Amino acid sequence: MEETAEQLQKTVTHLADLLHSGQDEDFVVSFKALHDFEMGQVYSSLPEQMRAVAWRLLDDETLADVFDNLDADDDDIGELLQEMPPQKATEILRNMYADNEADVLQNLPSRLVATYLSLMPKAEADEMRKLIDYDDQTAGSLMSTEYLAVTEDLRVVEVMRLVKHQAAEAEAISYVYVLDNQKHLVGVISLRDLLTHPDDMLVSDITNDRIISVKAGDDQQDVAQIVADYNFLSIPVTDDNDLLLGVITVDDIVDVIDEEAVEDYSGLAAVNVSQTDDTPWHSAIKRIPWLIALLLLGMSTATLISSFDGLVKQASILAVFISLITGTAGNAGTQALALAVRRLAVGTDNTAWKNFWSEVLAGLLVGTATGASVFAIVTIWKHNFELGLAVGIAMAIAIMVANLAGYLVPVLIDKLGFDPAVASGPFITTLSDLTSVLIYFNVAQLFISHFIGN
Amino acid sequence: MEETAEQLQKTVTHLADLLHSGQDEDFVVSFKALHDFEMGQVYSSLPEQMRAVAWRLLDDETLADVFDNLDADDDDIGELLQEMPPQKATEILRNMYADNEADVLQNLPSRLVATYLSLMPKAEADEMRKLIDYDDQTAGSLMSTEYLAVTEDLRVVEVMRLVKHQAAEAEAISYVYVLDNQKHLVGVISLRDLLTHPDDMLVSDITNDRIISVKAGDDQQDVAQIVADYNFLSIPVTDDNDLLLGVITVDDIVDVIDEEAVEDYSGLAAVNVSQTDDTPWHSAIKRIPWLIALLLLGMSTATLISSFDGLVKQASILAVFISLITGTAGNAGTQALALAVRRLAVGTDNTAWKNFWSEVLAGLLVGTATGASVFAIVTIWKHNFELGLAVGIAMAIAIMVANLAGYLVPVLIDKLGFDPAVASGPFITTLSDLTSVLIYFNVAQLFISHFIGN
Numbered sequence: 015m016e017e018t019a020e021q022l023q024k025t026v027t028h029l030a031d032l033l034h035s036g037q038d039e040d041f042v043v044s045f046k047a048l049h050d051f052e053m054g055q056v057y058s059s060l061p062e063q064m065r066a067v068a069w070r071l072l073d074d075e076t077l078a079d080v081f082d083n084l085d086a087d088d089d090d091i092g093e094l095l096q097e098m099p100p101q102k103a104t105e106i107l108r109n110m111y112a113d114n115e116a117d118v119l120q121n122l123p124s125r126l127v128a129t130y131l132s133l134m135p136k137a138e139a140d141e142m143r144k145l146i147d148y149d150d151q152t153a154g155s156l157m158s159t160e161y162l163a164v165t166e167d168l169r170v171v172e173v174m175r176l177v178k179h180q181a182a183e184a185e186a187i188s189y190v191y192v193l194d195n196q197k198h199l200v201g202v203i204s205l206r207d208l209l210t211h212p213d214d215m216l217v218s219d220i221t222n223d224r225i226i227s228v229k230a231g232d233d234q235q236d237v238a239q240i241v242a243d244y245n246f247l248s249i250p251v252t253d254d255n256d257l258l259l260g261v262i263t264v265d266d267i268v269d270v271i272d273e274e275a276v277e278d279y280s281g282l283a284a285v286n287v288s289q290t291d292d293t294p295w296h297s298a299i300k301r302i303p304w305l306i307a308l309l310l311l312g313m314s315t316a317t318l319i320s321s322f323d324g325l326v327k328q329a330s331i332l333a334v335f336i337s338l339i340t341g342t343a344g345n346a347g348t349q350a351l352a353l354a355v356r357r358l359a360v361g362t363d364n365t366a367w368k369n370f371w372s373e374v375l376a377g378l379l380v381g382t383a384t385g386a387s388v389f390a391i392v393t394i395w396k397h398n399f400e401l402g403l404a405v406g407i408a409m410a411i412a413i414m415v416a417n418l419a420g421y422l423v424p425v426l427i428d429k430l431g432f433d434p435a436v437a438s439g440p441f442i443t444t445l446s447d448l449t450s451v452l453i454y455f456n457v458a459q460l461f462i463s464h465f466i467g468n
Numbered sequence: 469m470e471e472t473a474e475q476l477q478k479t480v481t482h483l484a485d486l487l488h489s490g491q492d493e494d495f496v497v498s499f500k501a502l503h504d505f506e507m508g509q510v511y512s513s514l515p516e517q518m519r520a521v522a523w524r525l526l527d528d529e530t531l532a533d534v535f536d537n538l539d540a541d542d543d544d545i546g547e548l549l550q551e552m553p554p555q556k557a558t559e560i561l562r563n564m565y566a567d568n569e570a571d572v573l574q575n576l577p578s579r580l581v582a583t584y585l586s587l588m589p590k591a592e593a594d595e596m597r598k599l600i601d602y603d604d605q606t607a608g609s610l611m612s613t614e615y616l617a618v619t620e621d622l623r624v625v626e627v628m629r630l631v632k633h634q635a636a637e638a639e640a641i642s643y644v645y646v647l648d649n650q651k652h653l654v655g656v657i658s659l660r661d662l663l664t665h666p667d668d669m670l671v672s673d674i675t676n677d678r679i680i681s682v683k684a685g686d687d688q689q690d691v692a693q694i695v696a697d698y699n700f701l702s703i704p705v706t707d708d709n710d711l712l713l714g715v716i717t718v719d720d721i722v723d724v725i726d727e728e729a730v731e732d733y734s735g736l737a738a739v740n741v742s743q744t745d746d747t748p749w750h751s752a753i754k755r756i757p758w759l760i761a762l763l764l765l766g767m768s769t770a771t772l773i774s775s776f777d778g779l780v781k782q783a784s785i786l787a788v789f790i791s792l793i794t795g796t797a798g799n800a801g802t803q804a805l806a807l808a809v810r811r812l813a814v815g816t817d818n819t820a821w822k823n824f825w826s827e828v829l830a831g832l833l834v835g836t837a838t839g840a841s842v843f844a845i846v847t848i849w850k851h852n853f854e855l856g857l858a859v860g861i862a863m864a865i866a867i868m869v870a871n872l873a874g875y876l877v878p879v880l881i882d883k884l885g886f887d888p889a890v891a892s893g894p895f896i897t898t899l900s901d902l903t904s905v906l907i908y909f910n911v912a913q914l915f916i917s918h919f920i921g922n
Binding site for chain 2 (some may be wrong): 047048049050051083177178181182187188205206209210224226241242243244245247264265267268269271272274275276278279280282283284285287290293294295297298301302304305306308309312313315316319320323326327330331332333334335336337338340341342344345346348349351352353356357360372373375376379380383384387388391413439440443444447451
């Protein structure tokens with residue numbers, strides 16, 4: 015990867031040099047020979063004054079390729095567009111794939127969006143407004159409206175002619191969608207089938223009518239799961255009346271899977287890991303709010319221990335096992351949390367009660383095994399059977415409770431309609447610190463008369 | 469998803485009924501109308517005695533589709549294959565895509581592999597042995613050897629004829645690879661370009677010679693990153709002499725991204741979350757070893773606190789802040805860990821020293837901010853400035869250390885050549901418990917003469 019970054023820098027320098035020395039034509043040829051992804055990387059890496067020359071030299075379609083390959087969430091597309099007059103920016107947007115165009119517009123200030131839409135033909139602007147309106151993270155927000163659609167009464171040769179004609183425009187050419195007269199989606203033909211069947215065959219004879227489609231409002235994670243399971247290169251999106259609205263291509267699905275994974279991972283660690291090149295300052299700013307919030311929750315544990323001060327004064331040995339019990343219960347809670355979040359993500363969590371009892375049982379097993387180990391260790395170490403028993407029992411119960419909390423918190427968040435991945439590991443460990451300490455000191459209180467004498 | 473599971477069960481029942489009532493032909497027609505993914509799901513869900521009928525009725529190609537769509541890691545493909553005579557199983561394997569065939573063979577007992585390979589034509593068996601030999605998680609283990617390759621001197625119409633001819637066989641038809649006479653990869657043509665250029669054009673005129681390829685030994689995660697960045701539908705794999713070995717298709721990349729995400733997530737939580745339908749027993753068995761290992765590490769913290777028993781006896785108030793400091797430092801460590809693992813995964817970690825100092829600086833900021841908050845809270849709560857100062861300073865240092873540990877552990881694991889994602893959050897929190905307690909009691913010792921009087 016290091017190599018790639020270096021290569022990119024070399025390409026940028028080379029292209030900037032061409033512009034600098036007035037070799038405009040060579041610049042255009044070299045730039046257009048780049049892969050689309052590289053065009054995006056190079057263009058956004060050029061010095062601003064070089065970009066001012068570059069966009070004047072490059073045609074709208076090439077510039078659309080550039081912007082198609084920038085990340086609408088991360089890259090400063092708005093600023094790049096504002097380096098050009100609104101008319102030019104609008105032409106570039108119009109040449110982009112509709113889904114990317116909508117992504118870019120969704121991330122621009124509304125003033126700019128209004129400007130760009132006002133410069134488009136009305137029908138196109140209306141269509142774009144519809145796309146922009148789909149909620150983020152739904153199928154609608156991912157779909158492209160450039161697809162190949164035909165009617166059932168055509169023959170293979172006619173469809174191939176259409177495919178050839180539209181291939182340069184459409185984002186996905188691996189499938190052709192078959193519509194009836196009312197534009198309902200009735201089937202799909204793969205390009206592979208078109209290529210392997212005789213020219214004069216009727217479309218209806220090779221149409222696969224077992225359509226797997228999604229609705230525009232479907233969650234992007236569910237869509238990604240279907241595409242991953244079925245190994246599709248694209249999937250059609252329909253409305254409630256089976257009218258074809260658009261298609262989602264596998265490259266967007268790859269991004270979704272990556273994005274969701276980063277979200278889950280960030281959630282578990284209580285820190286947003288999506289920006290890996292933050293400055294120390296920005297990185298700290300992101301972490302501090304979480305830490306302070308968890309610190310306040312942790313204060314309740316401190317207050318609780320404080321209320322058991324009399325007990326600690328009686329038996330200072332109790333202080334020894336606080337971090338062992340809170341730490342281990344926290345680890346168990348984190349495990350249960352991760353399993354629950356994953357189960358919700360892959361959608362096997364359809365029998366919540368069965369899972370609840372499974373998790374209770376797993377917690378009992380884990381708690382008992384760990385509690386027994388601690389009992390043995392402490393009894394031998396401190397030559398104190400009662401102390402070992404107290405710590406072992408407290409540990410077992412604390413783990414069972416933390417385990418159940420780790421399971422229930424994401425399930426409840428999911429039931430409330432939020433993404434269960436926001437349930438963070440640090441939140442669960444801090445919460446379980448509280449319950450663990452409560453359990454520990456109460457159990458210790460029961461046993462104290464026994465082990466304090468030893 | 470629930471719906472899908474129900475639908476699947478219905479389909480299975482329906483197809484089993486057809487077999488049961490002797491409607492064999494209807495079974496075959498209905499089965500073959502299923503999507504490939506569904507064929508896999510349905511076949512493996514049929515009762516064993518029904519499968520014994522099913523494989524006799526279905527042709528080798530359809531059965532190959534079935535096995536192509538089962539997960540070689542998860543599903544009991546070995547058992548399904550052993551339900552048939554070795555000759556039949558071998559024929560099915562031979563009809564599968566080479567990458568899937570190799571995956572299946574890699575997961576079978578060596579006795580079975582030897583049997584199946586011995587029943588294949590020698591050339592084919594030799595080729596398969598090569599594929600099996602690629603290390604898991606490398607490009608070689610993902611690649612398929614069925615691709616479309618042509619020489620430069622052909623015309624578009626001739627290539628299209630080849631494409632049509634091989635379309636039914638090859639796994640990926642979106643790109644055609646161009647080889648020179650020595651079989652070196654010299655370029656690539658997209659099917660899109662073939663469709664949009666005149667029949668009599670020379671291949672060499674539309675070949676893109678800016679090839680992005682990977683080596684067979686490359687890490688699958690790096691390959692996935694390239695495919696995701698470039699929005700490729702497949703990527704060629706070459707050896708060190710640029711000979712084309714195979715291609716990796718985007719459906720396998722989707723699986724890799726998913727697999728790597730699950731691994732990272734599992735690592736962070738110290739539990740393998742890849743099996744979401746485990747029994748409570750199996751689930752507990754997976755969690756207990758980690759918890760016990762961490763417990764033993766946690767015992768060192770307990771021992772350390774035990775060695776400070778005199779201090780706790782003097783000032784039982786010290787017990788109050790143990791869990792607050794260990795918990796908060798653990799949270800900070802988890803954040804740093806997650807950021808470091810992610811940075812290593814996306815490969816921006818190419819300037820380790822810069823990152824080291826960035827992380828030190830971020831830790832200073834986070835530690836100072838959190839320490840200051842704790843100082844204020846404790847001072848006000850306990851009306852004890854010196855105690856607040858001791859806890860605040862201890863907290864700040866403990867966070868800085870935990871933060872640095874969270875950063876360094878995955879970086880060191882990576883330098884040692886292992887996957888940094890194995891560095892778990894619970895490991896870091898348990899480790900930082902130790903350092904935090906050490907810091908806390910040493911700082912407290914310095915201040916104790918001041919705050920014990922209040």
